[in-house]
Amino acid sequence: MAELHGGTAAIGKIPGTPGQNHDEIMVCQYIHLTNSKGCIWFDDDCFSYSMPTLLAQFAVIFFFTRTTQFILRPLKQSLFSAQIIAGIIMGPTLLARNREYMLKLFPPGGKLILETVADFAYMLHLFILGVKIDTTMLARAGKSAALIGTTSFMLPLVLGVSAAFISLRIFTIEDQIKKYLHFIAVVNSMSSFPVITSLLADLKILNSELGRLATLTCMVCDLWSYSMSIIMTTISISMRNSHWTTMWSIFWLAMFLMTIVLVLRPLAIWLAKQTHEGGSMKEGNFLAIVVMLLGCAYFSEIVGQSTLGTFMFGLALPDGPPLGSSLVNKLDAMSTGLWLPVKMTISGLRVNLFTKSTNFGTGVILLLIIVLGYIGKFTGTLLSACYCKVPLWDAICLALIMCCKGVVEAALYNMWRLNGIFSNQAYNLLIMSMLIVTGVATPLISYLYDPSRRYMDQTRSTILQSYNQNMELRILVCIHNEDNVPTIINLLEASHPTLHRPITVFVLNLMELTGRSASILVPNFKRVKFSSAPSRSDHIVNAFNYFVENNQGRVMAQHFTAVAPYASMHDDICMLALDKIATLVIVPFHKQWTIDGTVGATFPAIRTVNKNVIKKSPCSVGVLVDRGQMSGNWSVLTGQSLFRVALLFLGGADDRAALAYSSRMADHPQITLTVVWIKQWDREEQELFGNVMEDNLDSELIDEFRSNAKGNGRIVYREERVDDGVGSTRVIGSMEDAFDLFIVGRHHEPDSPLLLGLTEWSQCPELGVVGDMLATSDFQFSVLVLQEQQPEAGFLDNPTTSVCSSPAVSSRVGREPSESELCPIRIR
Incomplete structure (x- = not known):
């Protein structure tokens, strides 16, 4: 047992928990060491108390993430990448190699509190992402977006699963690693809709022609991703429990989703009608939605889908003004601006690039599956986009966009690592490959695609x-x-x-x-209107x-x-x-x-x-x-x-x-x-x-x-x-x-x-x-x-020539325009 500030700790495997798959720290703490009560006047250490430690962690994380973002801004790196990199710098890869720093700022006893705050922030963030999504867009995706989104998910999945299957046949691999090779293939095929739209907004191409195609494409891909994520999470539960537990989990999950669709969604639409466009949300309506949000989060934790409940509830709410905008304005600044960086920094803190690999051959196989996933993602998007007659350079940029990953993928890697599905080695490779690919793709897209070139x-x-x-x-x-x-x-x-x-x-x-x-x-x-006014x-x-x-x-x-x-x-x-x-x-x-x-x-x-x-x-x-x-x-x-x-x-x-x-x-x-x-x-x-x-x-x-x-x-x-x-x-x-x-x-x-x-x-x-x-x-x-x-x-010689992709619009008075003429943006 090691002496710590405010308690003691021991390292080992803890039976009956996810920690049985890897070493975990068991901490014994004093229950009264919460507020310092002016410890500086009594020559006491403020880091022995949980509240000062938590505040110091927030301040240091905020400083490191913003400083890293400022340094990486000329390279056009996103805030998400800066947060992960800041976590790696603060973690065992660099600063946390100093034991005194690690025990002071990130003591084992403070881990549970910090991660609880981070998970709550991520829960709110997923709810906000769900509120922002217009589910009716999926019906308007069109054949091209459906084809590109499907191949963008299926081809990397097929390549990754095939590589995992062949590796299992040819090489001798540990039983624990065999279980998650297919999980890596699945998670590497995902493209998250909120991540892609945030990237497009950062690149200032969200409302460009390519941006709209990418938005619809990643929505289709995300549909496949969430379906496979639910399946994989259910499988992970069955790996640790009986088949009857799995059946009950599926049953309650289905009942939960039906409750959201049949009960909570009509109630949310009714609340939307109470808020007029341009007006502020009533306090009672906001509190009612918060109560429903907490209830959905609690139930989804019970059935084993910790992040699904809040996200699905967010999807049930109407996006945009008046209700969606009010919710985002009230919740986004604190959850996304202050709390979410803690979640991403923790993901970086868990990366240790100096960890010795237990098996070099296993690392090569994992890296091969990851690389094949990115190759399949890029190739599947590029080929299907070219088949749909997207210009070559636009198709290349679209393929690069679909290869980018962010907050949702990092949180999923983290969750599956804690559940014992991923090893530390697989987690490190996934995080680093995600940073490299996204970090290279982002400036390339910015350089290759200029929406103003068209007009x-x-x-x-x-x-x-x-x-x-x-x-x-x-x-x-x-x-x-x-x-x-x-x-x-x-x-x-x-x-x-x-x-x-x-x-x-x-x-x-x-x-x-x-x-x-x-x-x-x-x-x-x-x-679409939700208000009669x-x-x-x-x-x-x-x-x-x-x-x-x-x-x-x-x-x-x-x-x-x-x-x-x-x-x-x-x-x-x-x-x-x-x-x-x-x-x-x-x-x-x-x-x-x-x-x-x-x-x-x-x-x-x-x-x-x-x-x-x-x-x-x-x-x-x-x-x-x-x-x-x-x-x-x-x-x-x-x-x-x-x-x-x-x-x-x-x-x-x-x-x-x-x-x-x-x-x-x-x-x-x-x-x-x-x-x-x-x-x-x-x-x-x-x-x-x-x-x-x-x-x-x-x-x-x-x-x-x-x-x-x-x-x-x-x-x-x-x-x-x-x-x-x-x-x-x-x-x-x-x-x-x-x-x-x-x-x-x-x-x-x-x-x-x-x-x-x-x-x-x-x-x-x-x-x-x-x-x-x-x-x-x-x-x-x-x-x-x-x-x-x-x-x-040459224009003066033929002034009526249309240069747009649509037929020339004849606007003679007395003729009603057709729908194709009215809608300026069309995805083939």
């Missing part, structure tokens, strides 16, 4: 094409909240849709991904439908909802713009103003979305800065007063696009347009800094505009000559009180004398020099900043 390399449509060829204007408008709706509707009305030049509007309702694992991009009629989406749809009814035959609208992380939300916008052959994407500015003209709210996440759209959009982009003139008392629909629009023209492609768009506005009977062309006083200096071809294009378009505007008293054109940026600022300042909307191009030559002195400071460089000055200064008018994407060569 950036394609032919682009622009405002100038629509203007020059008198084409239909196809506008994709992005809505982040209901406050954006009046402003955008008035801008659309000001765009003057007519029977000969109609406008097709694609309304994209953007929502942050909360309470869900998988992103969503669907037409609005496909959204009108939602935000209903209000937006009704507003735009009213606008369409008032412009019958001139405007057509299609509605979509996108739920995605802000970091990759631009992919949904750009993908929809490409698929619908949009001419212009309009995004609201990330700042909102109050009635008195001050900034009321700033949304940095929306600014990130706007910057990505400006950079990667397949068509022209407009950033709308609303200061109240377009959403207040004035409305183009009422026609009670003239709306004053000004265009500042300095030259360049973006300013020409702004002129083309404002020319269309000038045809509206309720709009006055003033075009101000700012020129350089010194013609020689203008020729020195200018571009002759650009100047010619500017002059041609201005001449055409002036020719068309003759006789129109609502259009004013004037030229202003200045010396530098101060003069340009003076011209803009003189127009401050005379207009409601200011239109300007985004990009101007930074070396132009017209901007001299204005490029040295910038708050919002994504708007360009002039746009930034107009949006961030104390001007009272609203601003529309336009960017013209440069079209590919």
Whole structure:
């Protein structure tokens, strides 16, 4: 017996427990050593008490995991990998080789408490993962995802089981090892849906085309995985008990699952209906769900499925807002952010790379089965993806994604090791192989796959094409909240849709991904509702439908909802713009103003979305800065007063696009347009800094505009000559009180004398020099900043060519769109 802080311990095999398969520590402790009660004043050791020891363990684990994550961030490693590696560093591989450190921070007596907290954290984490999963996605998986997911599970399983069977026939292997060779083959075939979706979110490709295919594929694979996990757990129980015990275990497990489906799920849906979208969950509803959660966890522990109960109960709850989001917001920060790292670090603490192998040949066989599993996973995914006509490089990235493992697999390895199914040698090999494969695959995927390549390399449509060829204007408008709706509707009305030049509007309702694992991009009629009260989406749809009814035959609208992380939300916008052959994407500015003209709210996440759209959009982009003139008392629909629009023209492609768009506005009977062309006083200096071809294009378009505007008293054109940026600022300042909307191009030559002195400071460089000055200064008018994407060569010869995988969308007024046209994302 060894003397420890607060007790004694002995090492040996403990009969009747999982420890009979390997050495276990039996600890005798004093029951009163919980709180230290100020031990420092009595020259006592605080690590003799359980509470200070537990707090110190939490602090050290948090420090090591976050430090390791910071060091590994340039290598694009996940937080999960950092937690495991931190555990290995803190464990017997490195720091725990110091006996005094090990007995102080991780005494045998503190092991049970720390692992209990870790298991409780993992139980909550599985519940949150279950809440985030939309089970109806499995029905929408499609043949391709079903085939890829099945082969991704079956081929590594067949290879692993075959290798285990051949090894048992050829080599002499210990009886204990024979029992778990097939278990290794099964567990190495798994791909967890929560792990894969977390990886996709970290790589910012969750709502990309590949991300959606990977989401559906791993859901199919996970169905196979959980089925085999239940079977393997049941078998492990039967290995230690009688067959009758196994039958009773299966019976009670079936009854438990039926109770969740038939009793708890209807109750959860009823609770969801009590929580309105956008509202907070009632305290009573939350406590009721927590009580059901604890009951499910208790019963699943009894029947031997310790993690299944909470996960299945989470699946029974509706994902997303209002109920799913509320549960995730209340539980996720503590369980996943603080407690779960303890579980993962413990998994790393159990890895000892210096443990001597009892049999070198056994280690080679185990490693062979593990490697064959990864080879089968990669090959099965790649071949089936290529068969389903997924592009080769996308198929390779999908195969790498499916090979990645994470929290769920590590916890399963840990559980099976504690149950005596795995040896320490097998556990070490599984953990290290998982870290290596996932650690190598993650940066490779990030390097090989760029979702923006699809729509950036394609032919682009622009405002100038629509203007020059008198084409239909196809506008994709992005809505982040209901406050954006009046402003955008008035801008659309000001765009003057007519029977000969109609406008097709694609309304994209953007929502942050909360309470869900998988992103969503669907037409609005496909959204599932749990509340009978009108939602935000209903209000937006009704507003735009009213606008369409008032412009019958001139405007057509299609509605979509996108739920995605802000970091990759631009992919949904750009993908929809490409698929619908949009001419212009309009995004609201990330700042909102109050009635008195001050900034009321700033949304940095929306600014990130706007910057990505400006950079990667397949068509022209407009950033709308609303200061109240377009959403207040004035409305183009009422026609009670003239709306004053000004265009500042300095030259360049973006300013020409702004002129083309404002020319269309000038045809509206309720709009006055003033075009101000700012020129350089010194013609020689203008020729020195200018571009002759650009100047010619500017002059041609201005001449055409002036020719068309003759006789129109609502259009004013004037030229202003200045010396530098101060003069340009003076011209803009003189127009401050005379207009409601200011239109300007985004990009101007930074070396132009017209901007001299204005490029040295910038708050919002994504708007360009002039746009930034107009949006961030104390001007009272609203601003529309336009960017013209440069079209590919040959597009003007065939402007109606569709570049997307779907058939070209004919949006003539009076025809209802088909479902294939409405849904922009299709998995073959």
